[in-house]
Amino acid sequence: MKILVCISNVPDTTSKINFTEGDTKFDTNGVQFVINPNDEFGLTRAMWFKEKQGATVHVVNVGGPQTEPTIRKALAIGADEAIRVNAEPIDGFFVAQQLAEVVKNGAYDLIIAGRESIDYNGGMVPGMLATLLDMNFVNTCISLDVEGDTATAIREIDGGKEKISTSLPLVIGGQKGLVEESDLRIPNMRGIMMARKKALNVVEPVDATQATQDKKFEKPAAKGPVKLVDAGNVGELVDLLHNEAKVI
């Protein structure tokens, strides 16, 4: 089985978000970038397929040269090879078209992406990619097993779970549950040394359509101070929620 894991290079979850250039760009100043958490769960599941079922695992990122440390981290975790499509990921549809080209050229059986990236939260790349390639697709995937060409997945639905049966080639939008938080791997020195020797192939983008464009960003409005209720007078909270906030 040949697996492609799609990774986004995103601000660390603890990042404070600021905008620059007249609020038209995300301010990367002082921001630490990481593998998108939803993608990292998928990458870790891919490592399981590599170790237990002999799968080959490649990772791909659509981004400029500045994303290479994040790609190297994926190699240090254990991916065999990496591809970087040398283009800014201007929107989800554009990225899906770039990835479709990579998948076509690499003849992958299973494409693992995250449910969404935690920066732009588009949540559209895996589904668009599957549709462009006429592959099967399961979103919000929290469990995945593959036997031969048959895949069994569980997806999270609102208020429950759904068990799904499908076949390869398959694209999933994964999230926590594919593996547990405690299964995530911190690259060790040997992994980091080996990652330096692994192939990181840079390919140029294909002509693709952009369908959306972010024009301006805003930060949430500043909030007023909290209204404190004395712990000995809990009834006042009920009163405030009913009469002032009008939410009960």
Place this chain on the structure above:
Amino acid sequence: MSVLVYTESLKGKFKKNAFEVASYAHKVAQDLGTTVTAVSFNAEDDASLGTYGVSKVLKVSDDSLTTFNAKAYADVLAQAAKAEDTKVIVLSSSADSKFLAPILSAKLSAGYVPNVVAAPESTSPFVVKRTAFSNKGFALTEITSDIKVIGVSSNAFGVVESNVSASVENFGPSLADDAFSVKSVEVDRVVGKATIADADIVVSGGRGLKGPENWGMVEELADVLGAATACSKPVSDMGWRPHSEHVGQTGKPVASNLYIAIGISGAIQHLAGINASKVKVVINNDPEAPFFKAADYGIVGDAFEVVPELIEKLKEFKAQNA
């Protein structure tokens, strides 16, 4: 040229988000000088959509579509969009809609913007406001493609009554076998309990509750309020509560009317995930907990004393207001 809306239903009954997306579509249709056409799947009371501004319902009655199937449903919606010569399609932010929307968008080469929180800023150019950076910011996004797909955030635009009279037409899409190549084997859905996705009130517990054995009072508080239960990331990582309850940046977003956090300190990732909730209450024994800066109401105190007291007061309140 009508605005097309995907109205979700479960066992024949429209979900609340169906009325929200219909309301949103009606606003867009007014801006564009057109009307709203809904697509319903095996729903019972199609004409009721008129109340929320739908002029025409394309009613799909098909036993093979009883259980949601993203690929097949996207196929149906794409056919409906062609039949109606639609330029704008509106759907919700449910797990099903977020599964289906990218498939539909790619089929139609449409630009898709999810998590939209307000009516379009303008329709020419077509610009919508959406959350970004996991609720740490907003983006004004222009959709430049001919066909536009909008995913409306839950509880943001709200339900608006317009009282249009809705005509109902049967719609028989043609589905190839390969539309069902991803098969649902089993659906395991909690019934009779509010879910984080659509609850008006969410009650959430954190590490301050010390252990899973102490969740009884969280559940009781949720019961009294008709609320969904949730938890912070450490709680789900330690296995005290299922992952499906984890709210925050890498878990589920919450956009409820009321969010009550018990024993949650308020890490930046958690606060991002619940930021879209309208009113936030924190109960924590540490007055320095960051959550107090993000909350509207707070009680500094021991959750094990405050929460049982709150349950009693709410029961009294409910008895008086019943």
